[in-house]
Amino acid sequence: MEIDPFIFRLSIFILSIFVGYYVVWSVTPSLHTPLMSVTNAISSVIIVGAIIAALAEVSESIFETSNIFGFLAIILAAVNIFGGFLVTQRMLQMYKKKKK
């Protein structure tokens, strides 16, 4: 009997929740704001789906409804990716140790 590929993805999902649980508990509380902005940036990897939607083969024009939704999603996700990573970087630059 073959295992449904869905089960593999579900396994990855559940294991990742556990990884996330332990990794996030080890984040120092003073970096919780950068944690939120960086998780926000990485969740924009949803752009992968947007790109597939935008580039889907269509018969006549590239601007069929589904492609348009893809393009819109690309803009939104791109705002988040650049905005999220850059603002995180900007914050992290500010955390400095005491000058000895």
Next chain:
Amino acid sequence: MSANLSAFFYLISGILFILALRGLSSPETSRQGNYFGIAGMAISIIVTFLTVGNFGSGFIYVLFFLLIGGSIGAFIAFRIPMTAMPELVAGFHSLVGLAAVFVAIAAFLKPEAFNLGFTGNIKLASLIEMSLGASIGAITFSGSIIAFLKLRGIMSGAPITFTGQHFINLFLGLSIIFLIYYLCTSQSSNIFWTIVAISFLVGVLLIIPIGGADMPVVISMLNSYSGWAAAGIGFTLENTALIITGALVGSSGAILSYIMCKGMNRSFFNVILGGWGATDQSSTTQNKEQKPVKNGNADDAAFLMKNASSVIIVPGYGMAVAQAQHALREMVDALKKNGVKVSYAIHPVAGRMPGHMNVLLAEANVPYDEVFELEEINNDFANCDVAYVIGANDVTNPVAKSDPQSPIYGMPVLDVEKSKSVLFVKRSLSPGYAGIDNDLFYRDNTLMLFADAKKMTEEIVKSL
């Protein structure tokens, strides 16, 4: 690029994202962590281009839109003041939510492009996954918009409640589940649109009853939702990078919500089902008797602190509102020159989002090893000469330890009253967001400094 090879690269991006979060365990490694995250994102995007393999006119458009979005994002990232971080994060969450909705719609309209079957005959599992992704995404979007408006002050932070609210939410939630079931049997696009529409409504209804002071929980919760929405889309697209990321972000937001709830000694459901302010206001207006307070000015405060050997600063949301962090830093510099030992005490729910105060202090060049969390520093108040409370209120209220009748009873608070004297910078004697009077105002060792946090701090700097 073959499907197997691209799956392998998506796994690598997923691992890089894990390392990005891992880096945040200390400020030393955090910057490197952020580069891991950027690398993971770049790999995901490039691999997707290579897998789709369509480098025609569409590709140019994609790059064009990517650049447009990217420039908007970069512009915002460089321009945003640090005090506006909470609303920025809320705004970004709404974008992830909406992007998830759009991708789900595109997948529903054109399932062939995603290998999910054909229009009107989409694979059952995919249909469930994409409608869940769309629904959670829509809730994230509209909920974050409300949170954004509340944080920005465009909408009042007061909770909006009406009778039957929870029943309506429950009914709408159940109807989404029912409609998803119905969608699976009928494949009707009308049902799909209805699910999305109801979810937008649920997002609004879910956030309007939550008050301003509970915003740290709301932001963390929406952070979590945006992760689950991404995971739902990840299952639809059978993409490991998206599944891993969704799970990471989902659990990260959930943990932050938990930490915030614990910081207020409230259960998660208690927060979600509506705020303090609405129910407790009546009780506070009753026992408003005039009690004597000691009133001081900047010179008194400067004198007290200059002659102290140790001072602990307790910042709160008021500091952020008054943008007083830079003035505060100047004051601390002046004190240090006088040989005073200064540290900062941060309550977990100080500010409007997790870690809000830490970022503001870091912006004002306060070294992070002078900033301490509640458990680390709470015992030090007993040995400290002066506690300087600036913009914080409820998190210092000793009532939380003594009065079981109080709505904040049991909430962990900073033991400010144990220090030899307390300087309390506040504009008036009005209660904090919990709507309760702070016992600390009337203590013998408390000196009230009635002024704007920034102005008062600047005046103290002058008289030092």
